[in-house]
Amino acid sequence: MAFPVQRLRRLRSGEPIRRLVRETQLAPSQFILPLFVCPGEGVRREIGSMPGHAQLSIDNVVPECEECLALGLGGVILFGIPEHKDEMASGAYADDGITQRAVRAIKKAHPKLLVMTDVCNCEYTSHGHCGFIKDGDVDNDITLEWLAKTAVSHARAGADVVAPSDMMDGRVAAIRKGLDAAGFSNTPILSYAAKYSSVFYSPFRDAAESAPQFGDRRSYQMDPTNSREAMREIELDLEEGADMIMVKPALAYLDIIHEARRRFDVPIGAYHVSGEYSMVMAAVEKGWLDLERTMFEVLTSIRRAGADFILTYFSKIAADLLP
């Protein structure tokens, strides 16, 4: 039976029927807002390439989190900008590091807000790479020790979820082992399992002050051409004990999200990254695109591809506009 019996337009005739048959839903609980925490007091340093976002000192992050809670967001993920950077990324795993202090302050004020922490070293190293440099490249196995220490220090501060983003081999196992040994066997790991070496991170590097001082991150982040390798990354992270996995970036990698959804029965997050946000905001500023419609179409595409939740700079605006 085809036309004229079949008429797909019947179910598109008005908003009530469209609403009923909608396959993909967006809800505030699916959004995680990335926050950049910096030292000082009363600091709100706008990030030029990311309109609406700023580096915030802890006293400003806490009220921001209150807003996130009121909007019903799924949670926040913290990136720390330390006072000092050094070759050993010591600020990353210091008990009084910027992220650790921020977590304590947030959890104290808003215990019900889900707080995730990004576990990496690039914001904390003087050279801006994600680990210990040996012979001009990041040394995998020494970096694992830093990552495990960092994750434990975040859990100790009260982080609900730790999210390693470094792309070292074996980091999930190292972190799981570290957490379990320190008594945090209930702290879940969200691994940035398939993280690509992407140009779309550029605005973030201004925000987190984490641009590499030499070279690039192609010896550890994934080559954008590879899809099968992403499935291997995910599989290995799950074997090592990841509870949830993430694909990053999102929009240029919808096929990866989709394939991961098809293969793995674990919660999947997608990081809709800074450049993907900035690109929309720039077009909106120029009057070329409508913010609300563009934002919802983009976020819907990420969910439709198979992501359960989205780390996005649109979290607050989207949650505010959702019915």
Ligand SMILES: [Zn+2]
């Ligand atoms: Zn990093």
